[in-house]
Amino acid sequence: MFVIIGIVVVFGSIVVGYTMHHGNLMILLQVNEFIIIGGAAIGRC
DSSP: OHHHHHHHHHHHHHHHHHHHTTOOHHHHOOHHHHHHHHHHHHHHO
């Protein structure tokens, strides 16, 4: 339960902080990077 809350807080902080500096959120949505980082995280388990 705490892991899910932690993940939501981290992603929320990234989105809010980035938009506070007038960043374009579409730059953060890189599917290839999610696949690479997610695969590495799953492979580490």
